[in-house]
Amino acid sequence: MANLAFYTTPSIEINETKIFGTTDTAAHFAKVFGDNASLQRSLSALQRGPVRFYRDNVIAFDDDVADYLLFVVAGVVRSCKVCKSGTRSVVSFYLPGEFLGWVDAKLSLSIEAATDAEVLFIKRKGLASLASRDARVANVLLRATTNELARAQEHVLLMNKSAKCRAATFLTDLWVRLGKAQYLDVPMSHQDIADYLGVTIETLSRSITDLERSGLIARVACQRRLLLQNHFGLRRAMN
Amino acid sequence: MANLAFYTTPSIEINETKIFGTTDTAAHFAKVFGDNASLQRSLSALQRGPVRFYRDNVIAFDDDVADYLLFVVAGVVRSCKVCKSGTRSVVSFYLPGEFLGWVDAKLSLSIEAATDAEVLFIKRKGLASLASRDARVANVLLRATTNELARAQEHVLLMNKSAKCRAATFLTDLWVRLGKAQYLDVPMSHQDIADYLGVTIETLSRSITDLERSGLIARVACQRRLLLQNHFGLRRAMN
DNA sequence: CGCTCATTTGAGGAACTTCAAGGTCAGTGG
């Protein structure tokens, strides 16, 4: 809880959003909850933020989010755990328009900004009571949890595959999740991806090089920009 | 859907439940939803079953459960996926008192009986409308999904550990989930456990032998019965 | 007893990690 005093400090920072790109909170929110003015008003009464975080800053420990649900407005958020041996695992990435913070403190995951990011804090209790009055809200919340459950289960399945397959799957999924743009601009570091896929950065690098040599992807001038050239081949590599 | 015709065949089988052990549907249900008579009545109007399944029988493909949520009454249920290469992954085990079938058909998991099992089929729509009227029900459902999400995330974390650590964690978690009895009677096959942990049966066997040699666990006369001797040591092995 | 199925054990090979070094790129100061 201690940390939340910091998060809820208000909106001085909100004017500096240029470096983070556009901050269309309302648009993202509408995409999720539908375009209903009174609903939007009820929701905005429950929310704090958006709060900005620089890359690698800790947004919360999941003990902290007992009272708050998080909603990503811009950037990428990761939830991860560093175990005693020092190895880090990234459990999940969250993109704009996604909720996080469902899970109670059991796992003691740390929620961090994987890129510069903007996050909305939503009072959990208020949202729950809103959901009990409005079936649409309840539906959105249930769908958000089951979607995340589906992703977590896919993640489990992915961990039983080879490194090359994991890389191919990750890149393809990310490309889809980011809207199937011409180029895939990977927003997070290779270290983050490696920790998500359960391999070392070296193995990840070798896997990507391997995919490139096979002509499935190509690196483009700009850093961290990829071109997925052979979708059929990629799908085959995903096995 | 085709398969459901079979599942919903009625209650001739219900009398044969002795070989499955006690079938206290109501008790399990009450444990989850609370001890409310009118609620129980509403719920029983929505359910079909309990339906019995023998070990390794397919209960449903997750396309089938679009309309039904499943509730385990007795035995152990597994959800798993066989990929083209022929390797199988067990995504999750479900014990009595647990719901499954939240996730839409995306992953095309197959839901199977890991032991002889009894399963209740609950009309999804009816449950949803019940939830929109009764906040308690909505709460139970949301909690069920977030609990499963937490387990899936722990599963992801587990896959980044060594084989020995995975085995130790699995056995300890199972022991807790089964109520911390004196002995741990492992209900599922080694093959199922191995596929859940993402290792081969050989590696699993070696890991268990290893734990035994270290004095952390002991095999007891009866097959598949274990004694967790050194909980402190186990916790250390879980890392 | 002899069958089947599940588990255990052993030896060799593949995939991934570790450790160490080299390369690339953006920002910084001369």
Next chain:
DNA sequence: CCACTGACCTTGAAGTTCCTCAAATGAGCG
């Protein structure tokens, strides 16, 4: 403009863990 720095990524060679294949052992059952 150029060299320097630090963060990040790539590449290579040796070492570990786990997998694969094969065979042995053990448990349950007619």
